[in-house]
Amino acid sequence: MENETLTDGSMLFSIGIITILIGFLLIMIGVALSMYQESRSTQSYSNRTDTSGIDSRFESTSNSDSPLHEKPSERKVESEIKTGGVIMIGPIPIIFGSDKESAKTAAILAIILMLLSLLILRSSFI
Template sequence: MIAQVLISMGILSVFIGSILVLIGTSMSSVEGSSEQGYTTARYQTSDDSEHVHKGPEGVSARPEVRGAGIIMLGPLPIILGTDSKSAQTLILLAIVLMLMAFFLFR
């Protein structure tokens, strides 16, 4: 009986989460396109240098983007990361998740 309730709640939460992601993505794309005001004037070769952040020696600085992800296949983790700091953080998270799985489902 309790297993059926848990399975139903899991399926329902996945379904609701999928709908929320779909709604959030569509709302974000509608708001983003109206706020940014894409026009052909934006892509002209005029002097847009005031909008570009300059680093040392006038080289345009790009923001550093870091990210990582973990895929748990049962108790085994697959860790993906763009830099070592993010990967190390996920290694610690994977160890915690493996220990939780071991103690909860043994």
């Protein structure tokens, strides 16, 4: 019977380590994709050409009427970013979100995580 508890404990430990590594890997992939998208959008913005076909790098020239900080024909693109998250301290969640829908999604995730942690905790005592 001691061997079964030892194997269950080592298996649970292995699953925990694998879960942590997968989470770390997902964070690193997200950061890399974010950096790639940012560099791609910056390149496409700086490589635009003006109406006469001249490459405009938004540099100030001596015959330029616009100030240095003003970019010609700049289109404002507004994007709405919604964020939400859950911080679990044991089985107790701390929920945050930038809007109601994100907070609701985070609350559902928190409930699922609470139930999962309670199931794991209960199974370890049986």
